[in-house]
Each structure stands twice: as structure tokens, then as C-alpha cells.
């Protein structure tokens with residue numbers, strides 16, 4: 001049986017749960033998770049002029065250039081693991097990126113199915129981001145208050161004992177990221193609304209509750 005393709009944009013403020021929900025959806029739908037933040041963090045680790053300049057921007061919560069991101073995503077979509085579809089997490093983040101995405105998909109003769117906005121108020125965002133950390137080995141996400149490992153200091157998923165926090169998860173950078181979100185990313189939401197692609201979910205509940213709402217929108221609620 002041929003698998004149905006699914007191409008989704010997950011959008012929302014930093015810390016709204018895009019990454020967590022994208023990972024869950026990837027497992028349910030067997031499609032690719034493309035996080036531009038993760039791609040940029042990997043690039044920023046490199047000891048190259050680009051890596052160094054990216055690190056500076058990311059640490060301050062500044063956006064990478066539209067040209068660079070658009071090229072990166074366009075190439076990535078062509079890879080084999082995206083043939084069943086993809087979840088774009090953190091892209092598009094500006095209006096030019098949204099317009100470019102529409103153009104790129106048209107050229108590739110593929111269609112976006114849904115743009116899902118996860119809505120969470122700023123006070124909750126700040127608490128979520130400042131408390132979050134992840135396993136250094138497998139990347140499993142945790143939170144100081146809300147999602148602790150079952151055994152203190154040991155990752156539930158891989159048994160790793162080292163944990164890391166993102167360099168941009170500090171109060172000042174989060175404030176900058178929220179301002180950037182309101183000024184530069186928010187206009188993309190009305191753009192997708194006009195295209196009839198936008199669906200909104202309340203992301204203030206548990207991870208499972210939000211995942212169930214997203215699964216329902218994309219028609220995967222009965223799949224385990």
C-alpha cells in the first residue's frame with residue numbers, strides 16, 4: 001500500500017513545543033523532521049567563518065539570512081528521506097521565507113498540506129524555555145519542573161548521564177527571540193491563513209494533549 005504524503009509547517013513562538021511535537025509526528029507519520037534551528041546549530045559548531053558568524057547570531061537570538069536558509073531547506077527537501085513528506089519546524093520564519101517556500105514547492109510540483117500554529121502565551125513560553133535541557137547523547141528533552149527523568153541524572157531514553165542547555169535559552173536571548181517572532185514571523189501566519197492552510201492549536205496543555213490535537217488535524221488520530 002502506498003503511503004499518503006504529508007507536508008506540514010509547524011509554527012509558533014520559540015518554546016511553544018514545535019520541536020517536541022515535530023518529533024512525535026515524525027514517528028506517527030514516518031516523515032522527515034526538518035528543523036532549521038538544528039541545522040544551524042550543527043553548522044555553528046564548525047570551525048569555519050560561517051560557523052563562527054552563525055554562532056554569534058544564534059547566541060543573541062538573531063535570525064540567519066533568508067537566502068541561506070531558503071537554499072538550505074530547498075536542497076534538504078529534495079533528499080530521499082523527504083519523499084513521504086516532511087515537517088518544517090522553525091521555517092518559514094519571515095515573510096520572504098514563506099513566499100520562497102510557496103515558489104520552491106510549486107517548482108518541485110508538490111503541495112503543502114497544513115500550517116499548524118501552536119499557541120502559547122509569553123509567560124508560559126519563558127518558564128518552559130528557561131527550564132528546558134536535553135540529553136547530550138540522544139537529544140531527549142527534559143524540563144527542571146515539568147519533565148524530569150525517571151531516575152535523577154539518567155536519561156530515560158538512552159541511559160546517558162550528561163545533559164546540556166541551549167546557549168540561546170537565557171532570559172535576554174529569549175526576550176529578543178520573542179520580539180523577532182512578533183515582528184518577523186507573525187506576518188507569515190496571516191499569509192498562510194489567506195492561503196487557507198492555517199490551523200491553530202492550543203499548546204498550553206500536556207505534550208500528549210497537544211499531540212492529539214495535531215494528529216486529529218492531519219488525520220492520524222487512530223494511528224499508533
Ligand code: AMP
Pocket residue numbers: 014015035036037038040057058061062063064065069089090091092093094097168177
Ligand atoms: P529554533 O531551534 O527553531 O528555536 O531556532 C534557533 C535559532 O536559529 C533561532 O533563534 C534563529 O536565530 C535561528 N533560526 C532557526 N530557523 C531560522 C529561520 N528559518 N530563519 C532564520 N533564522 C533561523
